[in-house]
Amino acid sequence: MADEFIKGLSALVIGGLGWMTVAGWYKTPSFEGAQLTGEAPPAEALTVYDQVALFMGDAFFWFAIIGALTFWLLIPLVEEGRQVWAERSN
16 A cells, blocks of 8 residues: 555656646746636737647646556545455355
8 A cells, every 4th residue: 555655656756746847837937926726817919839838738637647546546436446355255
């Protein structure tokens, strides 16, 4: 179970750092303004690379959330279910 914890923590850290980096570049209007949660620039002002970066920021966010939940909840629940099923069938 320790390996699932580390995998979930890794997904959370990598996804979180990626999201914070992209959000810091594109969604922080000023030093005193909203930090990491501001609005993205208008689509007309963005280049293709900017749009890819904003998409990757969202992908990093969901990777962090879904990755951590998968390794911390889903996989242990499936393993526990398999053990219970094996004990009941014997």
